[in-house]
Amino acid sequence: MSKTEVYLLNNNRFTLSTISQEMRMSHWVDTPVITNNQTQEIILDLSNTSWHLLKWKETAFGTVMTLAKYPNLKNVQKIDCNFKKMVAHIGTLKFPIMKLTEVLERYE
Numbered sequence: 001m002s003k004t005e006v007y008l009l010n011n012n013r014f015t016l017s018t019i020s021q022e023m024r025m026s027h028w029v030d031t032p033v034i035t036n037n038q039t040q041e042i043i044l045d046l047s048n049t050s051w052h053l054l055k056w057k058e059t060a061f062g063t064v065m066t067l068a069k070y071p072n073l074k075n076v077q078k079i080d081c082n083f084k085k086m087v088a089h090i091g092t093l094k095f096p097i098m099k100l101t102e103v104l105e106r107y108e
Contacts, residue, residue: 003019003020004017004018004019004020005017005018005020005030007056008037009034009058009062009063009083010058010061010062010083012037013036013037013038013083014034014035014036014037014043014062014063014083015034015035015037016032016033016034016056016063017032017033017034017035018030018031018032018033018053019031019033019047021047023050023070023071027070027071029050029051029052029070030052030053031046031047031048031049031050031051031052031053032044032046032051032053032056032065032067033045033046033047034063034081034097036083043083043086043097043098044081044097044098044100044101045101046067046100046101046104049101049104050069050070050071051067051068051069051070051077051104052067052068052069052070052073053065053066053067054066054067054068054073054076059080059082061082061083061084061085062080062081062082062083062084063081063083064078064079064080064081065078065079065081066078066079067079067104069107069108075107075108077090077104077107078090078091079100081097081100082097083097086098088100088103090103090107
């Protein structure tokens with residue numbers, strides 16, 4: 001069983017959805033999916049990963065997400081996504097948002 005929460009960002013131009021998935025008995029992971037509402041294009045999909053969305057904050061041009069790697073949640077990464085430029089940052093590392101899943105593999 002899974003549960004989905006939906007949040008609208010940047011004047012309803014983007015949707016941040018979190019999909020809650022039970023990893024083990026009573027251990028839930030909320031994975032983020034971001035969709036461009038104008039084109040219906042999914043620009044970020046971590047639903048097939050074990051990166052848990054701890055918190056997020058809307059910014060002028062996107063969102064800042066704090067993700068933690070399940071199971072121990074000690075591997076925490078802060079990702080700044082700029083939807084206007086379609087780039088993301090983890091620290092000083094800059095890359096296209098569409099490559100976030102690939103970039104996060106380095107942090108596993």
